[in-house]
Amino acid sequence: MEHLYIISYDISDPKRLRRVFRIMKGYGEWLQLSVFQCRLTRMRMVQLESDLSDAMNQRDDHVLIVDVGPAEEIRPRVRSLGKAFEAVRREAVIV
Numbered sequence: 001m002e003h004l005y006i007i008s009y010d011i012s013d014p015k016r017l018r019r020v021f022r023i024m025k026g027y028g029e030w031l032q033l034s035v036f037q038c039r040l041t042r043m044r045m046v047q048l049e050s051d052l053s054d055a056m057n058q059r060d061d062h063v064l065i066v067d068v069g070p071a072e073e074i075r076p077r078v079r080s081l082g083k084a085f086e087a088v089r090r091e092a093v094i095v
Contacts, residue, residue: 002071005038005045006031009063011056019055020063023048039071 007024011017011034024030027048028038040048045065052063 002039002041003045004068004071005040006035006066006068007038007063008035009052009056010034010061012060013057016056016061020052020061023051023055 005028007028009020009024011020017034021034024036024038027040027044028036030036038045038048049065056063
């Protein structure tokens with residue numbers, strides 16, 4: 001079962017910031033600056049947490065993970081000014 005997560009981060013070093021951004025792009029959709037939405041299984045979430053922990057400085061950096069709930073059941077109530085918000089969906093990708 002997948003959950004929808006909103007993940008934000010505050011990374012103090014530009015090199016670590018770029019590394020965290022690249023990691024996050026591999027797991028979810030970029031919403032704005034340091035905010036992503038991710039649709040992940042529990043196992044993928046554990047892997048993401050491990051990857052982020054390895055990339056960040058535990059004393060200086062901060063990552064906030066909000067579990068919105070089961071991805072199939074949740075309909076996030078989001079107010080968006082400007083660009084429209086769309087919750088990430090599970091879709092087939094042809095490569």
